Amino acid sequence: MASNPKNIDKAFIDSSVLIAAAISSAGSARDLIMKALRGELKAIISDLVLEETQRNLTNKASKALPALQLFLEVLNPEVVRPSKTLVLKVAKVVEAKDAPIVAGAISSKADYLVSFDRKHLLQHKKEIETNFKVKVVTPDELIPIFMGMTRKNA
Numbered sequence: 001m002a003s004n005p006k007n008i009d010k011a012f013i014d015s016s017v018l019i020a021a022a023i024s025s026a027g028s029a030r031d032l033i034m035k036a037l038r039g040e041l042k043a044i045i046s047d048l049v050l051e052e053t054q055r056n057l058t059n060k061a062s063k064a065l066p067a068l069q070l071f072l073e074v075l076n077p078e079v080v081r082p083s084k085t086l087v088l089k090v091a092k093v094v095e096a097k098d099a100p101i102v103a104g105a106i107s108s109k110a111d112y113l114v115s116f117d118r119k120h121l122l123q124h125k126k127e128i129e130t131n132f133k134v135k136v137v138t139p140d141e142l143i144p145i146f147m148g149m150t151r152k153n154a
Helices: 015-023 028-037 047-060 064-076 086-090 099-107 122-132 139-153
Strands: 011-012 044-045 078-080 112-114 136-139
Touching: 011 028, 011 122, 015 028, 015 047, 015 064, 028 044, 028 064, 028 139, 044 047, 047 064, 047 099, 064 086, 086 112, 086 122, 099 112, 099 122, 112 139, 122 136, 136 139
Parallel strands: 011 044, 011 112, 044 078, 112 136
Antiparallel strands: none
16 A cells, blocks of 8 residues: 555544544553554544544543643644545545545545444445555554564564
8 A cells, every 4th residue: 555755554543543542541542642653653634533533522521632632742643634526536435424534544545544433434444445445444453453563574
């Protein structure tokens, strides 16, 4: 898939993962963010993911907002804004409300779209990968992949 100068995989991170990482100091979402902080993967989000994450935390878990802010300041993720044309193309394969998320992963040339959204994204991982060449995974599925890469590259 897409490669970057340091040959580090790119992970487009959905709001569900950012929210989980901000709320809990343990778990696979936080582990994934920590891997990105250590430079083991490149974290990418979209303006929509950022807006959705901030809105949900403000409304449901405002005590987690400082953790999110710290992640964003230290991580400094690439922020993409997919084109409307791409969003419309993706909406032919996934639900319209989820098309901007998949389009964000595509436009960033991410290797993975990381999400906990089983109903809308993970349930359609085969269609998304077949049509758009982006692997849809949970943090639980992605962490072992990176552990395997680390062992192979060490």
